[in-house]
Amino acid sequence: MLSQDKPGLSIDGALLDAINEAAVQTYPNEFVAALRAEKGVINELLMLPGTISGERSGILQLHMLPIDFSVVGSVHSHPGxxxxxxEADLALFSHFGSVHIITCLPFDRTSWRVYNLRGERIELKVID
Ligand SMILES: [Zn+2]
Known part of the structure; x- marks a missing residue:
């Protein structure tokens, strides 16, 4: 069993780069997606239909999420x-998943942070 405090997860480095690329493409709006993991490695984004883009509204539409235990959390970009x-992010984190990534400008390997469901910083190992 994975604990929610120490998810024991890693992230595929190529996916991390793809997230930052998507954030650049979506800028100045927010990029939002759900994260999927396989064998403890976050390796896929799940784009949700009907996701709203735009500052302050880049919130995952929870009712659109499939019932799928490979979904471990969320990722979104901050256009700043x-x-x-x-506050809205923290509300989302507490309701869904255990790993939440936020990437901000300049959208590179130094600009992303990972939080748990309480909004506390956690670390994810990057696998290249
Ligand atoms: Zn946010």
Whole structure:
């Protein structure tokens, strides 16, 4: 069993780069997706139909999520220099999944942060 505090997960480095690329493409709107993991490695994004883009509204539409235990959390971009979760982000984190990534400008390997369901910083190992 994976604990929610130490998810014991890693992330595929290529996926991390794809997330940052998507954030660049979506800028100045927010990029939002769900994260899927296989054998403890986050390796796929799940794009949700009907996701709203735009500052302050880049919230995952939870009712659109499939019932799928490979979904471990969420990722979204902040079109600014801060990866701090907003109040709305914290509300989302607490309701869904255990790993939540926020990437911010400049959208590279140094600009992403990972949070647990309480909005506390956690680490994810990057596998290249
Ligand atoms: Zn946010």
């Amino acid at each position: 220099p801060s990866a701090r979760p907003s």
